[in-house]
Amino acid sequence: KTTLMKHVLETKHGEGGGEAFKCAVIVNDMAELNIDKDLIDQTAFVQSDEVIAMQNGCVCCTLKSDLVEQMIALAKKNVFDYMIIEASGVSEPSQIASLFVECEKDHDHETEHKDAGLLTDVARLDACVTVVDAGEFFANLESVIAGPNAANFPVLLVEQIEYSNIIILNKTDLVSKAQLAAIEAQVSTINSKAKILTAKNAVVDVSQVMNTGLYDPAAFKIPIEQMIEPEVVPECCKRSVERGETPCCKRARTLDSGKSQVLLSSKKLPTTRHQKRFSITSFLYKARRPFHPLRFHESFVEKFFVFVEQGARNKSEGDEDSEENGEDIKRRQEDGAAKQVLRTSTFGKVLRSKGFLWIASRHDMVNNFGQAGNIVTIDGSGVWKALDPAAWTGSEEEKATLRKDFVVPWGDRRQEIVFIGQDLKHDVIQKSLDECLLTDEEFAMGLDGWKATIGDIAVELSAA
16 A cells, blocks of 8 residues: 555656646554655655654544544645545545545534534545455455454455455566456455456556546445346336236246245346356345354354454454464464365355344344355344334335335344355355254244243343
8 A cells, every 4th residue: 555655646747648636645554653654755756745644543443533634634725636545454444434424413514513624525535445465365365363353354354345446456466367367356256346456566557546536435335135136127027026026037046945045146137257257156145034043153153164253353452361372373273274175165165245144132133244254253233124113103205215124023134145256055055054043943932932942132131
């Protein structure tokens, strides 16, 4: 990233017919010493631009307000045409992008923001750019790095690729043509809408990353099912819906086990280059009964992946409990390697999976499932829409929106997981997940029966 920043600053903007511009750079480093800022300061053209260091924190969380203040101050100087934020390698782009959202609070904006002002009044977000180290890509994706803060690094790597408009595959001189093609295929699978550039020493045409107008927040809010659905519904399917039936093309590619459904990718979607060359496909697993927490954890998550607990992810780096010795690290890496072999031989190569979980012991909670490489994370993200008062007492429009995924009697509670990978054995994955669902006998017990026999997190928390 720093090499790219130096390249942008050292490029003589305006030569060759291009438009001249002046650029400010904000460099973020988690550490106390901001090495990146020092490197950028050495660029020949730094005197015509402004480089600001922000260290001892992350601009996507602890330094958020400071970042906004710096950008507003720079914008008010009326000197710079562009600002580039070089975030730390552990930053979440989505959190930085959220700073550019219009204030929607119900208050007098002029009075409330008269001192600090709003970032959206002085700047717009042009693009999110992710720089990928081609030489280390697959090693990083399949790694199991020691320590709670780094344990979910593959998930962070994938999220940084997912939330980007432009992806630069750098250090392409360190990989073969075949390896680069495989990296491009996997990156385009993770984010099919991003512009992908290749580079050596981060040298790219600056016009490809500046003033692109590519950022659109709506583009990053795609429902899971749309990932494998055609954007345009065929006429035959429209007629099926008009008759009160399931769309005919979807029916033809839905595999129903009696407990769940697997929805295969639509053949009406254009076949991508990576599908042809690398057998990369996707499918959606859906079910309307909860997982048994123990079976799902032991027979699917822990058996085939390395599970990172939510609490462990949030521990501070200095916690003594978070430190691991050499033997612990070695065991974790060996465990991850063994699970990768088992997972690939059983399911095919699962590159990425994500979605929503309904777990019997967390009946009212939406659980977000995320997997990248070896790592699986499961985080709670509020409650199901069935518990939103507006779904029952709101306007007809509100009720229609909130109830679009409702199925009696459980509302929108469901399993919905999309799997992306190479040579995926969707039937094996479906069978493995089905075995983690409540059996017919367990399902028939109902909510009180589940609380009595399986447990309930809400009851446990209130008792504590």
